[in-house]
Amino acid sequence: MSKSSNRMSQGSATEIDRDDENYCTTPEFIYGGPFIKVEKPCPFLNTATPINLQLQGSFKKSFAYYSLKERMPVILTKVIDYLSREGNKIKSGNGASDEDIRNYIQYVTKLKNDLVTNKKYDLLTVDTPEAQRWNKWIESCETQNYFMNTWVFTECYVYRRLREGCESTKTLANFDPFDEQKDQSFNNSMEPMCVVAEKLISMLPESDKDKRKADFITLLKVCLWSNKCDLSLSMGEQVTLKNEGTVKKTPSRDILDPFQMILDLKDKVLVDDSAKIADLVVSRGENIAKAIEGPPEAEPAEGEAPPEVPPCPAKFTIPQDVMFDIVCDNSGYELFTDLCLAHFLIAQKIVQKVRFHVKKIPWFVSDVTPRDFKFVISSCARGNYKREIPPDPKPEPAEGEAPTEPDPPRVISADSLRQLGEQWDKFVQDGTFVVLSDDFWTSPHVYKDMKRYDPDLYRKLQFAAAILFKGDLNYRKLLGEKNWNPTTGFEPALQGFLPAPVAALRTVKADLICGLPKGKWEQLNALDAKWMEKGDYGVIQVCAKCEPLKVSDRPCPQYGDTCRGTVCN
Numbered sequence: 167m168s169k170s171s172n173r174m175s176q177g178s179a180t181e182i183d184r185d186d187e188n189y190c191t192t193p194e195f196i197y198g199g200p201f202i203k204v205e206k207p208c209p210f211l212n213t214a215t216p217i218n219l220q221l222q223g224s225f226k227k228s229f230a231y232y233s234l235k236e237r238m239p240v241i242l243t244k245v246i247d248y249l250s251r252e253g254n255k256i257k258s259g260n261g262a263s264d265e266d267i268r269n270y271i272q273y274v275t276k277l278k279n280d281l282v283t284n285k286k287y288d289l290l291t292v293d294t295p296e297a298q299r300w301n302k303w304i305e306s307c308e309t310q311n312y313f314m315n316t317w318v319f320t321e322c323y324v325y326r327r328l329r330e331g332c333e334s335t336k337t338l339a340n341f342d343p344f345d346e347q348k349d350q351s352f353n354n355s356m357e358p359m360c361v362v363a364e365k366l367i368s369m370l371p372e373s374d375k376d377k378r379k380a381d382f383i384t385l386l387k388v389c390l391w392s393n394k395c396d397l398s399l400s401m402g403e404q405v406t407l408k409n410e411g412t413v414k415k416t417p418s419r420d421i422l423d424p425f426q427m428i429l430d431l432k433d434k435v436l437v438d439d440s441a442k443i444a445d446l447v448v449s450r451g452e453n454i455a456k457a458i459e460g461p462p463e464a465e466p467a468e469g470e471a472p473p474e475v476p477p478c479p480a481k482f483t484i485p486q487d488v489m490f491d492i493v494c495d496n497s498g499y500e501l502f503t504d505l506c507l508a509h510f511l512i513a514q515k516i517v518q519k520v521r522f523h524v525k526k527i528p529w530f531v532s533d534v535t536p537r538d539f540k541f542v543i544s545s546c547a548r549g550n551y552k553r554e555i556p557p558d559p560k561p562e563p564a565e566g567e568a569p570t571e572p573d574p575p576r577v578i579s580a581d582s583l584r585q586l587g588e589q590w591d592k593f594v595q596d597g598t599f600v601v602l603s604d605d606f607w608t609s610p611h612v613y614k615d616m617k618r619y620d621p622d623l624y625r626k627l628q629f630a631a632a633i634l635f636k637g638d639l640n641y642r643k644l645l646g647e648k649n650w651n652p653t654t655g656f657e658p659a660l661q662g663f664l665p666a667p668v669a670a671l672r673t674v675k676a677d678l679i680c681g682l683p684k685g686k687w688e689q690l691n692a693l694d695a696k697w698m699e700k701g702d703y704g705v706i707q708v709c710a711k712c713e714p715l716k717v718s719d720r721p722c723p724q725y726g727d728t729c730r731g732t733v734c735n
């Protein structure tokens with residue numbers, strides 16, 4: 167929690183530790199303890215997060231408290247178990263030494279202990295510019311205890327430390343403690359991926375405006391519900407899509423069909439801006455394309471040499487391509503659905519490029535890393551799956567009527583999935599799909615602070631026709647991790663983070679939200695006090711307002727010191 171927002175902290179863990187063996191030597195014990203009843207302020211409050219404050223582990227009735235106390239330690243324990251159980255496999259896969267594995271187990275054990283005892287954050291010990299930025303930030307926090315700082319800060323810090331444990335070994339530098347879980351989760355989702363792949367292939371040929379819009383909306387909803395599959399909420403337990411309908415089970419209902427799921431979960435979408443998003447992306451895309459074509463550039467005058475270097479990007483006020491950005495969340499099935507949406511936008515010529523923003527390091531168990539991105543595409547290209555589903559039985563023919571022919575079985579296979587995987591591989595190679603992993607996404611900062619901490623990334627995002635933020639963690643960072651009044655609009659909740667139109671697809675897995683109609687939050691609370699913690703509900707929100715792309719007042723990263731921003735040639 168930053169100094170200015172530290173409104174709830176009332177002391178540190180060391181102040182409340184009356185079991186500490188040195189406690190009886192403190193002035194407080196000697197002068198106040200046994201003789202005078204001193205009411206020490208307890209830093210934990212027995213409340214939910216008050217409205218308009220940031221989520222924090224000190225509110226004992228909040229999901230943040232439960233999460234830090236119960237969920238995170240389990241996640242860390244599972245990392246320790248994985249290292250102990252699969253030590254040999256990890257050694258051979260990474261060329262790791264026994265000593266490094268032992269040291270990493272010790273490192274994670276200490277980290278877990280520090281978390282559960284609400285210690286202060288340790289500074290990072292690696293000496294890279296990125297680690298230095300982390301340390302600068304840690305030192306600037308007034309409260310540095312795990313439960314006393316903003317929840318998202320502490321969670322990010324724990325994942326950053328998990329990374330440091332690897333970085334500081336010789337042989338585990340590239341080790342991802344969650345790789346096995348992520349790969350397994352992909353393999354467990356073959357059937358819904360085959361179903362979506364087959365349908366996507368039929369959506370790709372350029373279609374008329376109405377069909378294109380309807381398909382765009384459908385794919386947005388497939389992308390929304392794929393966010394149910396995250397391994398951090400389930401503490402690493404495998405999660406696959408489930409049939410959610412109430413309709414009685416017949417063979418055809420037994421298929422894991424994400425399109426059926428959209429219908430079954432229709433009432434669980436609390437805000438649905440999907441039509442707005444489709445219209446906005448199409449119209450912004452068209453406008454940017456026109457601006458790029460623009461008035462033809464003046465030919466250099468006779469005898470005048472054409473400019474040798476391409477113009478400085480700091481000067482661009484028009485992007486060079488029509489681009490759509492996806493700030494990814496989970497790997498596996500969720501990333502697969504993001505790739506499907508991206509492919510659709512390219513095939514329908516709505517945009518020319520899609521930039522995928524992923525995490526540079528293992529993050530929140532199942533978040534996409536560059537390795538996972540490659541893994542998902544190559545596994546799709548090699549997909550192998552086949553299942554025959556018998557048709558639903560036909561009603562008995564009436565007396566005297568001839569029995570009707572039974573329908574053929576439905577065959578679900580990976581043929582289309584393989585086709586998509588091969589095409590996506592080509593898209594990566596020819597630059598249609600771009601994978602970026604800026605440090606900012608694995609920093610503690612919320613998005614309203616991006617301009618301050620990473621102005622280059624902010625400007626990079628400004629080139630997008632729109633930016634799609636996937637999942638709960640991105641949503642928390644978009645909202646500044648603040649417990650807004652649930653009826654506050656999406657735009658004010660973004661607090662000035664307006665690089666390009668921002669869209670969010672999120673299943674609700676943390677106790678904060680905005681943009682709800684009046685009375686809805688109260689109604690859902692009355693139905694189920696824990697409705698915000700399970701991913702059963704979703705929101706599709708958009709803010710069309712954005713800052714215009716101006717000439718930068720900073721040197722561009724591409725031209726470095728030779729760039730003078732507005733005056734660079």
Ligand SMILES: O=P(O)(O)OC[C@@]1(O)O[C@H](CO)[C@@H](O)[C@@H]1O
Nearest residue numbers: 396398399637638639640675676
């Ligand atoms: O970003 P995602 O994958 O949708 O969700 C991340 C999540 O599981 O992690 C956090 C708790 O650790 C919660 O915000 C949320 O429940």
